[in-house]
Amino acid sequence: MKARDFAANDPFDVQNQPPPLEDYNLWEFDRPARDALALYCDDNSGAQADTETLSYGARLGRAEVLRLGELANRYEPELRTYDRFGHRIDEVEFHESWHRLMSLSIEAGIHSTPWTSADSGAHVRRAAMSHLKHQVEQGTSCPVTMTFAVVPSLRIQPEIASVWEPRAMSRQYDPRLIPAHQKTGVLFGMAMTERQGGSDVRANTTRARAIGTRGPGNEYLLRGHKWFCSAPMCDAFLVLAQSEGGLSCFLVPRFTPDDERNPFQIQRLKSKLGNRSNASSEIVFDDTWAQMVGEEGRGVATIIEMVRHTRLDCTLGAASLIRRCVAEACHHTAYRYAFGRRLIEQPLMKNVLADLCLESEAATAAGFRLAAAFDAAQHSEDAARFARIATAIAKYQVTKKETDVAREAMECHGGNGYVEEAPIARLFRESPLNSIWEGSGNVQCLDVLRAAQRDPETLSLFVAELDEARGGDARYDGWLDALKDRLSDPSDLELRARRVVEELATGLQASLLVRHAPAAVSDAFVASRLVGERGRAYGTLGRDVDFDAIIERSLPQVG
Ligand SMILES: Cc1cc2nc3c(=O)[nH]c(=O)nc-3n(C[C@H](O)[C@H](O)[C@H](O)COP(=O)(O)OP(=O)(O)OC[C@H]3O[C@@H](n4cnc5c(N)ncnc54)[C@H](O)[C@@H]3O)c2cc1C
Structure with a gap:
């Protein structure tokens, strides 16, 4: 269909409106996430995990499930302070959609797998499942994350953990407010x-x-x-x-x-x-x-174990929301015509989409790398140190990008994006949260400085990860040398902390993409994020970029 074919004078004929992005598999067309899962699993467990996530992705991508996300946010929870007889009850009533989304999360083990599975890659597998679920709805992710994250803190007091951990690890969602020992979860x-x-x-x-x-x-x-x-x-x-x-x-x-x-x-x-x-x-x-x-x-030392894990989920959640925004933007522009051509075919829109896809690639790569570090940290002191500093660095970066991407993805939808019926408006309103809670941006930066000052080895391990990509791209190598010079300057560190953390985070993302992503992706990322061939807004990539190859990896397909 071309714009010039639109029928004239029929006010009831809806033309040139894209179909909703639903009834599709959330996992199947998410190449960056599938590659990341495969990277951190061996062949056998990787294939098994991919099958599991494919099945979950198909389930979550159904129109009726995606709609639950919309309903749970439209029909907000209500506080019931007293019952009708005047007894204080302090209960909150949720819409049915909330409960269904909670069941979908708990039954999939997003709150539990790393603590109940003997699999050495359980954090990564969980990250993949959470990457899917969080795309559907973000509010329910909060109690699911907290239930997941509480375990390491509880284990500090074994007699308390022995009572509460088995209850929390149940795969049955039980919303009743009754004594915990009477509940199924x-x-x-x-x-x-x-x-x-x-x-x-x-x-x-x-x-x-x-x-x-x-x-x-x-x-x-x-x-x-x-x-x-x-x-x-x-x-x-x-x-x-x-x-x-x-x-x-x-x-x-x-x-x-x-x-x-x-x-x-x-x-x-x-x-x-x-x-x-x-x-x-x-x-x-x-x-x-x-x-x-x-x-x-x-x-603080006790609860920080919980907080470390909720911060992991802020990064994973941000990468997931970015993915959903990018999928919606690619889908919309693939169906919408303007000036006689599909938007996705037009050079300037291609530039915007490819730039957003790069952000999604980088966010996903960082999130899964962090999850893999949490896996490795269970049996390696060095991995634990890396995870300690990488958590703050990744949370700072990926959550900050969340709102930028949501805003630009909204603009790709034109006016439709600003209307509440489209998921993108809700995603945009959600997008600042991950950078605020569980330690806002400055707090993450100060945490990086604290980690590096208390145990300089943490920073050395982080820089060693950046070194891993040496030889993959000369521009990257040059940038890394210059970064090391800058890192050796100890003056005004607190004042400069955001810039330092931003560079470390971008370096981590570049290091991962140079090593593991297709050349089209890593070339464009290094050129645009490290060596400055890019303006401030998305859509300012240079002319040598392979736009189609980048977009192709993130383009969802319906049906
Ligand atoms: C929707 C939502 C749900 C939440 N749920 C929970 C919950 O369940 N449990 C819970 O405990 N909390 C919860 N929070 C609270 C959240 O974790 C805090 O809002 C957050 O940690 C920031 O604390 P604050 O609001 O007191 O801001 P402040 O501590 O006053 O910080 C304000 C700003 O100052 C910055 N800042 C702080 N110290 C420094 C410094 N030394 N140098 C430079 N800048 C600094 C911060 O980064 C921030 O940007 C929730 C928040 C929101 C928005």
Whole structure:
């Protein structure tokens, strides 16, 4: 069909509107993600994982499942403070679509696989499944991530982990607010942030008073207020509070050991820009029963294990949202005609799309590399050090790109992109969140500096990863030499931290693409991101780029 063929004078004939991107396999046409999965799995487990994700991708790509994402965000959760008889209940009611999306996540083991599987690549396999699920809906990813991430912190207190971990690892989603031991599966949340400070949790004022003997595993009562507590319908939370010995970590269940409702007042739900399916609340602890997890006064060191894993998911989630935006943009422009040709065929639009595809390639490569580092960290101290610094570097970079890509992908849709019926508007509203929570951009940069200062080997290991790509592209080698010179300058590091982290992150992405991506992708990435042949906006790649080859790898196909 050509623009000149459009029938005239029939106001009821809908022409030149692309079909919705649905009833397609989310995994099948995502070449960057499939390549990344294959890279970190051996032939046997890679083929098995690919089959698993293909099947999940087909399921999630069905129109009715994609619609759940829209519904869960349109019909927002509602707080029920009291029941009809006046009893305080502090419950949140969700739309049916939320529960279906939660089931789809929990049944796939996105909250559990690395802790329940003997597979040495379980983090990577989970990353692939989460890459798919997060494209459908992001709010439900919050409690799923927190339930996944809590395990390493819980294990610091083995007698508590032995009770709670099996419940949390169940593949049955059970939304009932009843005592945890009566449930077929439980969910975890976290509450650190207070009004006076989120980044600086040492300013927390919530108090913890020992009921009897003080110390790890013992019982306490908490009193205080938390300014952000997402997914308050979870069954238990890790919470920071000040005890006699300093800031400590506590497990707070919704029910006491006597099966009574634990005082856990939900004051209100936040009205948010995006992430609307998810309830984010302000809560009050009023002599709330808790158990100490980890050493007294070592609350940050205890909960940081959980935070490290939620930060991994911020990166994976951002790469996933970028993928969905790019898929939507490629699809729309593949069907939409303007000035007699499909948009995707027009040189300037090709430039925009290829640039967005490069961002998606780089985000995906970084996310899967990070997941592989979490796998390796389970048996290698060096891998753990690499993961420590790479988590902050990747989170900073990939989450910052999320909004840029969502905005540009929206523009590819023209006016349709700005209308709420199109998924792209929701994705755009969601897109700033991953860079704000779990440590905002500056906090990640300061974390990189702290890691490098406390243990310089972490930075050396990171730079060694960049060195791995030497010999693949002379421009990259030259850039890396210059980067090393810049890194040797210790002056004003805090002031320059964003620039330093940005360079390290771009270097990691380039290193991965030079080693593992097709030449069309790595050439264009190095030329545009490292050696400066690019303007500020997307769509400013140089003329030597193989635009079609890059777009082809990310173009979804319906039917
Ligand atoms: C939708 C949503 C859900 C959330 N859910 C939860 C939850 O479930 N549990 C929970 O505990 N928290 C939750 N949070 C809170 C979130 O983690 C915090 O908002 C975040 O950590 C930042 O803390 P803050 O809001 O107090 O900002 P601040 O700490 O005041 O920071 C403001 C800005 O200052 C920057 N900054 C801080 N320190 C420095 C420094 N030294 N140098 C330079 N810049 C600095 C930060 O990077 C940030 O950009 C949620 C937030 C949102 C938006």
